[in-house]
Structures are given as C-alpha cells and as structure tokens.
Amino acid sequence: MLQCDVLIVGAGPAGCAAAITAQRLGLKVVVIDKAVFPRDKCCGDGLTTLALRELEHLGLRPATDSWTTVQDVFLRSPSGREVHLKLPDHRGQYAAVVKRIELDDELVRLALNTGVEIHQGLAFSQIEITSQGAQISLQDGKTITTKHVVAADGMWSPVRKALGCTPTGYRGDWHAFRQYVKADGPKSRDLWVWFEKDLLPGYVWSFPLAEGRVNLGFGLPRKDGLNGKQLAAIWQGLLERPSVRQVLGQVEPEGSHSAWPIPARLPEAQLTQGPVLFVGDAATATDPLTGEGIGQALESGRLAAQAIAAESPSKPAAVTYEKAARAAFELDHRLSKSLSHVLARPALAELAIKAVNFNAWSRRNFVRWMFEDYPRASLVNPKRWRKGLFDTSGAWSIQN
Numbered sequence: 212m213l214q215c216d217v218l219i220v221g222a223g224p225a226g227c228a229a230a231i232t233a234q235r236l237g238l239k240v241v242v243i244d245k246a247v248f249p250r251d252k253c254c255g256d257g258l259t260t261l262a263l264r265e266l267e268h269l270g271l272r273p274a275t276d277s278w279t280t281v282q283d284v285f286l287r288s289p290s291g292r293e294v295h296l297k298l299p300d301h302r303g304q305y306a307a308v309v310k311r312i313e314l315d316d317e318l319v320r321l322a323l324n325t326g327v328e329i330h331q332g333l334a335f336s337q338i339e340i341t342s343q344g345a346q347i348s349l350q351d352g353k354t355i356t357t358k359h360v361v362a363a364d365g366m367w368s369p370v371r372k373a374l375g376c377t378p379t380g381y382r383g384d385w386h387a388f389r390q391y392v393k394a395d396g397p398k399s400r401d402l403w404v405w406f407e408k409d410l411l412p413g414y415v416w417s418f419p420l421a422e423g424r425v426n427l428g429f430g431l432p433r434k435d436g437l438n439g440k441q442l443a444a445i446w447q448g449l450l451e452r453p454s455v456r457q458v459l460g461q462v463e464p465e466g467s468h469s470a471w472p473i474p475a476r477l478p479e480a481q482l483t484q485g486p487v488l489f490v491g492d493a494a495t496a497t498d499p500l501t502g503e504g505i506g507q508a509l510e511s512g513r514l515a516a517q518a519i520a521a522e523s524p525s526k527p528a529a530v531t532y533e534k535a536a537r538a539a540f541e542l543d544h545r546l547s548k549s550l551s552h553v554l555a556r557p558a559l560a561e562l563a564i565k566a567v568n569f570n571a572w573s574r575r576n577f578v579r580w581m582f583e584d585y586p587r588a589s590l591v592n593p594k595r596w597r598k599g600l601f602d603t604s605g606a607w608s609i610q611n
Contacts, residue, residue: 215328217519218347218357219369220335223252223507225491226363228512230327231269236520240327241355245334249316253324254471254505254572255389256314257402257418257427258307261293261506261583263606271321273304273607275313279327281306283401284578287454288564289408289557296578303605306402306582308418308426314505321526323565335364338373340526344486359519359528360487363512368493369421374484382433383472384395384495385413385502388446390468391420396460406564412500412554417451425459430473430502432551439599442470475499478541483529485517496540497553498587500554506583510534542588 217233219226222244233240248466256277258266271281282308284296289485297467323329337348344358362370371377394417405415413431420426448464449455474495490496491508498507518532554560567577580587584603 213241213353214349214354215239215355215357217241217251217359217361217516218243218345218355219361219363219365220244220347221365221491221493222246222248222322222329222331223315223363223365223491224317224318224592225493225508225512226266226361227315227322228269228509229361229363229490230322230329230512231325232513232516233519234322234325234327236516238412238516238520240328241357242322242329242559243333243335243355244347245350245413247331248319249312250569252311252315253387253389254311255387255416255428255430255502256308256310256420257416257503257505258265258309258314259506259583260579260605262503262509263304263307265506268513268599269318269321269401269509269604270325271317273307273309275309275317276314277308277310277424279308279419279421280304280307281402281419284581284600285398285401285458286564286567287403287405288561289406289411290561291454292561292564292568294564294568294574296574296579298582299605303608305579308402308420309419310426321563323349323413324474335369335373338370338487340485340487346367355542360513361515362487362489362493363491364510366472366492368489370487371481371489371493374487376481376484381443381474384475384499385430385432385473385497386437386442386470387425387428387430387473387502388449388468388470391424391449391465392427392459393463394422394459394461395423395463398458398502399423399460405452405454406554406560407452407454409540410445411557411560412551415452415455415457424465427455427459427462433472448469473497473502473504474505475502475542475544477536482533482536486529488518488529488532490515494536496536499544500546500551501581503583507540510539523586546588561584 216238275447372579491512497504
C-alpha cells in the first residue's frame with residue numbers, strides 16, 4: 212500500500228502545478244493518471260499572460276515544436292469591423308499558442324524531474340474518507356492512503372462523482388469544437404477572434420501554430436434546445452464563412468475535429484470536501500467569457516498545494532484553499548459572466564468593440580485585459596488598483 216502526503220488525481224496542467232509546488236514545499240507527492248503521456252487534450256491551445264507567468268513560476272521554458280508567441284490580435288465585430296490589437300513586443304511574452312499534447316507532456320516531464328512520483332496508465336476507482344485523510348482504490352486493485360487529495364481530474368471528475376457531489380445533470384456551461392488545419396493566408400499568422408451574430412456571446416477563433424498550422428474552432432454557451440446536430444451543422448459551415456476564408460486562405464484540415472464541454476461556474480462550485488480539494492476543470496474554473504482555462508488550472512493547482520503545505524490545526528487546508536481560490540477567481544468570473552450577457556446582443560457587441568478601438572490606450576489595455584495580464588475585475592474593483600497595474604512585464608522577461 213502506497214502512502215503519501217498528497218495524492219493528485221490527474222496529470223494535466225492543474226495536477227502538475229499542484230504536484231510540482233507541493234514537492235518543492237517538502238511534501239511527499241504521488242500523481243496518478245489514467246492516460247499515458249504524451250496524450251492529446253481537446254483545447255484551443257491558447258496561453259494567456261496568467262498562464263505564461265504560472266508556467267514560468269513552475270520552471271517551464273518554451274521549448275516545444277509548436278510553441279508560437281502571439282503579438283498581433285484581430286477582433287472582427289458582428290458587422291465586419293476589424294480591430295487590430297497589439298501586445299507588447301518587449302519585456303517577455305504576453306500570449307502564446309502551443310499544442311496541448313506537447314504542453315502537458317512537458318509539464319509531466321518537469322514534474323518527474325522535480326522528483327514527483329507519477330503513475331501513468333493508472334486510473335482512480337474509489338475513495339473513502341478516513342479520520343487521517345483518505346484511502347484511494349485504484350483500478351489495478353492497489354490502494355493509496357493519503358492526508359490530502361487534489362482532484363485535478365477534469366470536467367467529469369471521477370473523484371467528485373465518487374464523493375456524490377456532482378451537480379445533477381451538469382454537462383458544462385459552454386460547447387467547443389476545434390480542428391487543426393494548415394492555412395496559407397498571410398493573415399493566418401495572427402490571432403483572430405470573430406464575433407459572429409449567430410454565435411454570440413460565443414465566438415470563432417483561429418490561433419496560429421508553427422509550420423503554417425492553426426487551431427481553428429468555435430465556442431458558445433450551452434443553450435436549451437441546441438442539440439448535437441445543430442452544433443455539427445455550425446461546425447460543417449465554419450470554413451465556408453467568408454470572413455474566415457478571407458483570413459485563412461486555402462486550408463487543409465488535419466485529422467478529425469474534436470468537441471468538448473467547458474465548465475465555467477466557479478462561484479457556485481463546491482471546491483472542497485473533507486481532505487479533497489478540486490482544481491482546474493474539476494473546480495469549474497474556466498473563464499465564462501473567453502473559455503480560457505489553462506491559466507486558471509495552473510493557478511488553482513498551485514493554490515491547493517500551498518494551502519496543504521501551510522496547514523496547521525488552526526488553519527485547515529480546505530479553508531485556506533477555498534478562501535484563496537475564491538479571492539483569485541470569483542470576482543473575475545462574475546464580471547466575465549455579466550459581460551457575456553452584454554455580448555449576447557449584436558448591437559451591444561458592436562458598441563463594445565467600437566469602444567475597444569477608441570484610441571491607442573484603449574486598444575493597448577484591452578488586449579492586456581483580454582489576455583489576463585492583470586485581474587479582469589480590476590476594471591470595477593478599486594481594491595485591486597495598484598501602481599504599475601497596466602505596466603507589468605510578461606513571462607520570461609529576464610532570461611538566464
């Protein structure tokens with residue numbers, strides 16, 4: 212029987228962030244994942260400034276083949292207005308795109324190099340809460356006893372299901388489709404977001420990757436009456452939209468498309484149960500406006516590990532983590548959800564994009580807001596204002 216201080220279920224970004232942080236803080240860490248890495252994860256592959264800073268903090272360096280730094284961002288309004296936004300081209304990276312199959316594999320290797328014990332191809336089966344923490348049964352028949360569990364096991368979280376705390380009928384808050392395509396249009400080397408009238412408050416994206424490839428997809432909130440057949444029809448017509456064709460040029464799809472649900476309801480989510488802390492998609496931490504989840508996964512994993520390491524009789528890890536996670540995400544989530552309701556109406560979406568393009572200051576600071584250079588709720592929360600808020604360096608601004 213294995214024993215550890217922290218058992219982490221899931222070796223994606225949230226799980227690896229928790230594992231690396233906990234290991235460095237002196238805890239005995241074991242990670243299990245039913246997959247064997249490298250494994251693909253259906254995702255838009257975009258990395259915000261928040262995600263990049265968290266990756267830098269973990270010690271990861273951009274080295275994967277598909278890694279593409281983003282500086283130029285284009286928004287297209289429902290009426291066809293195009294707005295060019297430019298991220299800073301100095302003092303580090305503020306946005307990037309990298310295939311998840313590569314990013315997640317790099318994080319697993321980083322965790323292994325840090326000394327984390329990772330069991331791949333080993334699935335969680337059952338959990339029993341004990342007076343000392345938890346006992347985990349694995350699908351190979353073995354068990355692990357641990358003081359704490361970090362559930363980084365995704366949208367469908369088997370740990371949450373085993374504990375009986377999955378909301379009845381919950382299937383995510385957004386739908387998303389994506390496919391890798393090779394595109395020859397010169398504009399395809401930039402990052403594009405199209406706000407199409409029929410998809411609002413959702414959007415279409417094209418995120419550039421190396422060797423002329425892009426991650427092309429769309430996401431939209433889950434709506435009553437929108438079935439799989441209708442979603443498939445939207446996907447089938449995506450490349451026929453003139454605005455998309457104009458940017459991408461001739462395209463050559465690679466492989467098949469993928470679809471997945473996006474969980475984005477952290478303010479209402481249960482983040483802990485006994486010794487179990489939920490992180491990443493298991494905590495439904497994805498941003499409800501943009502669908503971004505990698506930065507939130509990395510940060511929530513780190514916060515969980517730090518809470519466990521700092522635990523004392525007067526400071527339970529669950530209480531510390533819940534407080535830290537809600538402080539980090541909840542205001543931003545509520546603001547994003549409110550803005551999502553605004554963008555649901557074409558006239559208001561048009562007005563919002565016009566406001567973004569008002570002057571150089573609005574363009575510069577909106578794009579940094581969009582890519583989580585600073586907490587989104589800073590716009591409406593004076594408590595978050597501080598000197599230099601709009602003038603921070605990106606990730607890897609100092610290279611050794």
